[in-house]
Amino acid sequence: MTTDTRYTRADFQSGQEVKWCPGCGDYTILASVQNFLASLDIDREKHVFISGIGCASRFPYYVNTYGMHSIHGRAPAIATGVALADPDLTVWVITGDGDGLSIGGNHLIHALRRNVNLKILLFNNQIYGLTKGQYSPTSEAGKRTKTSPMGSLDHPFNPVSLALGAEATFVARTIDMDREHTTEMLQAAYEHKGTSFIEIYQNCNVFNDKAFQILTGRQEREANRIYLEAGKPIVFGKDNEMGVVVGIDGAQIVKVEDVGLDAIQIHDPARPSPGVAFALSRLAHGPSGPTPIGVFRQVERATYGDLMVSQIDDAKARNKATSISDLVQQHGTWTVE
């Protein structure tokens, strides 16, 4: 991706001091995004970052583009307005598991079904960070926090499943610590026309440290990261000895030698039916075992913005009477001398 670009990371650093806790996964994501933006051949002023409220949502302040740190949960709606107002902009939504899935769940699913041209990055740390550690809609059941001292009773969402059920055209997952993979996902999301949704597992080292240990720990990660790569069999493990097969009842982890490489699912995010993507999303309900990472689904569907533009163009072509006087004339008038 890094061609002869005009920008460096520094061009995307705003003057404002970054105010996350030392060690927070948000720093890593910020660096990945800034580097990615610098790698693009697109004018800096064409990027807009809209966020809600939460630690993650402080993000726009640190990126030297246009941005709005809005209110809790509403970023997808506000970003929709930006994207529809100017289709030339690249509009990013930064949200958290609380911001995007708790208070903002509705705007999120509606943006997904409408396929507005937005790149939504959901920083999932499975906790409310900014308010100091309450369970979130992605926290595992039974989680003990200050608001759930005996354990949370909530069965969590699986953000990928939810997005797929909400008619998403692009759904991916990545991990803060894996900057290379994050960059790949950003690139894919950037290229997608319509709403791109990336769930980013992000470590909150203060209130939910090591939630993703299984995927980031030196010991564990190899055995648990299932990279989804288009056109390739879904295998993982140290020697790619494990694989995923997909049947009607969903996806399953197998030893490759038990079933043979041919039986292993070849990943294809562009399948018209979301069935396989959905099955893959069910492989792990939160990072408690082998977990798929990558683009689950990427299909084309007209974007809301394009449809809006063409409807307006149509209307203009059909009806040239666009003064207020025309309007009133059509309505009917009379004259008093």
Added chain:
Amino acid sequence: MTTDTRYTRADFQSGQEVKWCPGCGDYTILASVQNFLASLDIDREKHVFISGIGCASRFPYYVNTYGMHSIHGRAPAIATGVALADPDLTVWVITGDGDGLSIGGNHLIHALRRNVNLKILLFNNQIYGLTKGQYSPTSEAGKRTKTSPMGSLDHPFNPVSLALGAEATFVARTIDMDREHTTEMLQAAYEHKGTSFIEIYQNCNVFNDKAFQILTGRQEREANRIYLEAGKPIVFGKDNEMGVVVGIDGAQIVKVEDVGLDAIQIHDPARPSPGVAFALSRLAHGPSGPTPIGVFRQVERATYGDLMVSQIDDAKARNKATSISDLVQQHGTWTVE
């Protein structure tokens, strides 16, 4: 179901005049529900109906039980409060496609994942009835209404897919005109522990007449209603000549003779994985061709209410210090003479 019951439909009719348009599908659903309630051996005062706003949401006024006609979109939240306050009640949520999926989408998906003990009936007429005919989140793309004179740009939700993506434990679909099937679904929902979600196709003969023609029209319905029955092959058509097969890429309609009856999917709503249910939900994105009707999914998961009760019981068993004085003592005190 109608055993030696204590009630007749009249017991569930409130004195209030029913104020829907003549011919509205809501009348049929009301009758089905009232008859169903009368068939149960459960005290009338144990039922609570909570609705939002919309034509459908007038429903509670007409049922002689406890009820609340609340505000737009919030019925699942309010009903959650009722259900958690008194686990002995049978709590019904009445909502519409606008009420439940547009403004109220977030509360709906959160109720589903939490598995609160609620029976949610979503009257889907694919239109905003009460506000006189604007497109809704289930209206087909391109629909012309007063707010979309050149056609709606929105890609609609598939309510069953959405519910499955939101971790629902019970998801079904039925049709206003098919009272027998509606009753079956009500019975199944009633028996389910947790959140039961039924999408009811409902004709709005004033603003969206014949939206479900393909499923209700004398000519068309036989060819298009795919009844899902547990333990039975999914076949349909005049002579059950058509059937559904499920592969990894979803469900597909076939001629039974082409594949043989053995290849036809046997319906099992209790599969632990929601994959097949999801595949079946994708067979039809709105009633524009053969459409599955019945229980898509029904699995057991602890209900939020039961968990809450047992947590409180645990806490009480562990800590008997339940006076305010105890609280203060534990906190630490000193005495001034």
Added chain:
Amino acid sequence: MQEETLSPPKPPEKRDRVVIRFAGDSGDGMQLAGTRFTESSAAFGNDLATFPDYPAEIRAPQGTLAGVSSFQVHIADWDILTHGDEADVLVAMNPAALKSNIRDVVAGGLILANEDAFDQRNLDKAGYESNPLTDGSLSNYHVMTAPMEKLTKLAVADSGVKGRSVLRSKNFFALGLISWMFNRPTEPIYEWVQKKFGEGTPVAEANIEAFRAGFNFGNTTEEFHHTYEILPAKLPAGTYTNITGNQALAWGLVAAAKSAGLTLFLGSYPITPATSILEEIARLKHFGVKTFQAEDEIAGVGVSLGAAFTGHLAVTTTSGPGVALKSETMSLALMTELPLILVDVQRAGPSTGLPTKVEQSDLMMALYGRHGEAPLPVLAPSSPSDAFAIAMEAARIALKYMTPVILLSDGYLANGAEPWRLPDFDDLPPIDIEHATEPNGPNGVFYPYARDEVTGARPWAIPGTPGLEHRVGGLEKEALTGNVSYDPDNHEMMTAARAAKVDGIANDIPDLEVFGADDADILVVSWGSTYGSVRAGVNNANKAGYSAAHVHLRHLNPFPKNLGDILARYDKVLVPELNLGQLTAVLRAKYLTPAVTLSKVQGAPFMANEVTKKIVDLLEDPS
């Protein structure tokens, strides 16, 4: 189409004004009959004012009181102010319509009843013990009846319309009869029907035939020998159109966007009685406007805020419950100091209340319904056509001062119609806006929170502008830089600056003109849609020998600069409001004026005589 031969047998009686109310079942098409009558009266040149009133249900059960829908129109040969306190003529399509409207008919007024509907079933449904048309209980009125259903059936027999649909045309029968009685031109009706239902279609034919039958019935029937003539009003010269408040508001927004050279963006969620603004603008896509039906009110204002950030003229429309939901986002719009118009078409609350009825009870919420110190300009149109001007004024203020603005319309004004003398659309005041394109600080730095010295507005630099990249947000902003600031003094200063910006608008709005004498015994202060009734009420009082002055507010925050002086001139101040006294409280707090409220909370507009009576009471009160 030779209806012009159907001239009345006797010369018509001249009247300077008449109030007609069409009332029937929700399914009877009364709104349509009323609107058509209004339009042909408008075309004829009368001054007029209308008041549509309908139930919250789409179609409440036929024949019941709850299901009655009515449409009142006041036509006159002079410049009238209201839709009329009492009806001179009531068209009653069934017993329920008669029962629920009779109390508003003037003594001696005419009742024109559809006798076919007065059968036992309908009488029961309306709760009549005996038939009022025959039991003598209407002896105070002049009652005429027509078998409208029977005659409609006969009339449309050849139209091709069949079965129960036949009766759908009975409103056109009634309309025909009334049109005959008041010498209305018929051509506009025919034209409209052809256009609406398709030239020569069965429905068009049926409606025209039913209309003609009604017209002829009047002409030929003994009982209906009398017709009336209301001459065209001597309105100021000009071109007129007949317009409702929601339509005028929609057009005003479109016009404002044109004047400012911006794209109009409307994010909205349907809600009665605001929906038709969205509907009206949605059909104007050829103007380049963008409309977005959001998933809820919060998203509606959210998308609009996004569009405002991106340089559009952003608007969101709703009614009370929606305003409540938008509060948090309005507060963000205020903190980010972006232009955004929130239109609240008020209805009777609280909660769902009476959703199709009028009330002015959202004033306090508009002024104060946000957390923190969050002042916003608030405006209100005084009549349907004024909604055009007020929409432009809202846009002017929002854009010039970089602030959200709340525009308080209401259900009466939104659906009511009046003739509107058209301004010169080529000569509308331009709205000058300038998007920032250059850094405004030292060393090429851009200060998004630098303020214009006069207006206090910050610059509007829109995404896509090179070199002006900046971030806005809901945390308190440092002056100039717009960076997040927790500095105590900065917060106090910015709080004051936001308040001062709004207060300063007072220097940029016209002084109020008082109607009436400086030394009148009482000043009546009104706002919003009550203008017409209150002015008429004041007129009546003055005609009756009292001395009352009147001032009407279109700017509710800030108030015009001379309001304090005006209030100070009068010992008695009366504020008629369709609420429990909200403006009154604000006036008392701000000016320590001992203003009192005339309150009405009945989901209905004031009658002029209610205002007159209160004036008289206060002036007769020795205290």
Added chain:
Amino acid sequence: MQEETLSPPKPPEKRDRVVIRFAGDSGDGMQLAGTRFTESSAAFGNDLATFPDYPAEIRAPQGTLAGVSSFQVHIADWDILTHGDEADVLVAMNPAALKSNIRDVVAGGLILANEDAFDQRNLDKAGYESNPLTDGSLSNYHVMTAPMEKLTKLAVADSGVKGRSVLRSKNFFALGLISWMFNRPTEPIYEWVQKKFGEGTPVAEANIEAFRAGFNFGNTTEEFHHTYEILPAKLPAGTYTNITGNQALAWGLVAAAKSAGLTLFLGSYPITPATSILEEIARLKHFGVKTFQAEDEIAGVGVSLGAAFTGHLAVTTTSGPGVALKSETMSLALMTELPLILVDVQRAGPSTGLPTKVEQSDLMMALYGRHGEAPLPVLAPSSPSDAFAIAMEAARIALKYMTPVILLSDGYLANGAEPWRLPDFDDLPPIDIEHATEPNGPNGVFYPYARDEVTGARPWAIPGTPGLEHRVGGLEKEALTGNVSYDPDNHEMMTAARAAKVDGIANDIPDLEVFGADDADILVVSWGSTYGSVRAGVNNANKAGYSAAHVHLRHLNPFPKNLGDILARYDKVLVPELNLGQLTAVLRAKYLTPAVTLSKVQGAPFMANEVTKKIVDLLEDPS
């Protein structure tokens, strides 16, 4: 554990009061140090008041001004009113802490600095050009320094804590030093540490050793030869606990539920500074309370409304942005006339504002932030411990009058602590409630909207009660039956009835007692958490020879019955508020009193001397 041998070498100097502020980086544990110091002072028997102040970020960048967190505690041997205008002692853990707090230190006050942190890097971060500890710029203060980091490292060397964690204990070093200086008992500290971190664990050991090192450092170091003694306060006899506003509020709600014999149900969504109420109640499950962390604020109030309908004592807690979101549901609660308590722990707005700072700017929203005519009772506690009583009062009113109630706390009160003389918990006033169990109309009919003659409350018949099945909802309700009614007169009557019910509560709350003379030259009116500062300010003024009276409001709607008479007695009325004058406006509107505002909008509480100064200014003003 022989710290009792570490007695100071010289007899301590006696002081009647001292204000100490601990200030450091967010990560430095200042809140903990302050809280521990407070607790041991409480145990010792001082009167006290605290003011924790911290940034909105979890941990802002180390060493920066934005990252400074502070905790001020005022201890005294008499009954004090505030946390102290100025600090006598400032513990500054780094340059940023010094810089951002120095302006609040009394001239001649003591600055105790952690010299290890005053290196070039930290000086740069704080924006110091040279080291203030050595450049003479602090000559107005008494500066003492200690190498806290070095000594802490040494002290904890054997604890088992390793690496960078070692420095975590430096707050305990500072705490030890201050504890020595003020002769605090050390036992409570040790006990708490053992309990909190586990007896004998490395962290516990490290903290205790660091504390001991600090204590010893004071004892042995030349520089720190001086100690102070603040004797136990002569507080009224009784048992005391030290309590924050949020804790007291939580307990008050639990107590109210007990008194009423109901289950407490709290539906909430986390938001600063309200979250800890939810957290506190969530750990009281053994009381049978139900807490529900909802998906958002709308759901939070929604579930509570459902629980209220079902007979629970329902509460929802939030701060300003959440109140905005709950507005529509509160309006439904009002229309359905169900008891429901909304707690708003106010913070500085608008929008996200300064989320951890105090403000009183939600009063107008509480009173008026709903569409339609939607009056609700509004209450505010006057101190941390008063939150217990006010929570019970809110419950009493909600249950007795079947109405939602808004309780306006604020961030200062919520986090601030004071000693609370415990009431007799066995003798709390009972709250009598009765769920309806029998039909109340003729022929076994149940009228859900029949009203109690005295209170105006409707009956509370809960689902599950046989024979009382009924429906409530947001559409206007017919009197008695509760059926949907579009009748104009019914709407007006019900609107009036809802207003009268709330107004009538004035008959059921105590008259205000004025502090000061009836003929004082000025009346100061306050509400909410400003009580202490305002009373202290009034005291100062009176001590200085002026004549000021003070009245404090805990009931904001309705006002106590005698407020009008009280206001009428004084020519000058001053209303200090942490906003731009919200209560002032309400008082002026209601009583036409020429009240003026002392406004402060700096995210900080009043200082007593600010109030005094304003009183003096007004009294010296010849106008």
